[in-house]
Amino acid sequence: MTGYQESLTDPSYAGQVLCFSYPLIGNYGISANAFESTSVHPRAVVMREGCISPNHFESQKTVSQFLEENGVPAVSGVDTRSIVLKVRNAGVMGCCVREVANA
Secondary structure, eight states: OOOHHHHHTOGGGTTSEEEOOSSEEOTTOBOTTOOSSSSOOOSEEEOSEEOSSOOOTTOOBOHHHHHHHTTOOEEOSOOHHHHHHHHHHHOSOOOOOOOOOOO
């Protein structure tokens, strides 16, 4: 088990959609000291809730800012625990994350 910043910069997630099962992502922000590599590797990120005001003395930006700067789309407000249960039962599945215009 590792933190969200380490997971985002872990090369083993290259090209995948990373789904976080923990309900709040980003509470300690992004710092210069927790990178596994120099870039973000997942193709997209799915989370229940992204923290908009991190609280840590080393925090330099929010997870949303970090993902946007690196061109990685993210979606929140998703029941990620349900997705994790489905993946555990069925195995790896294909998926996509796409932007939908407001109706």
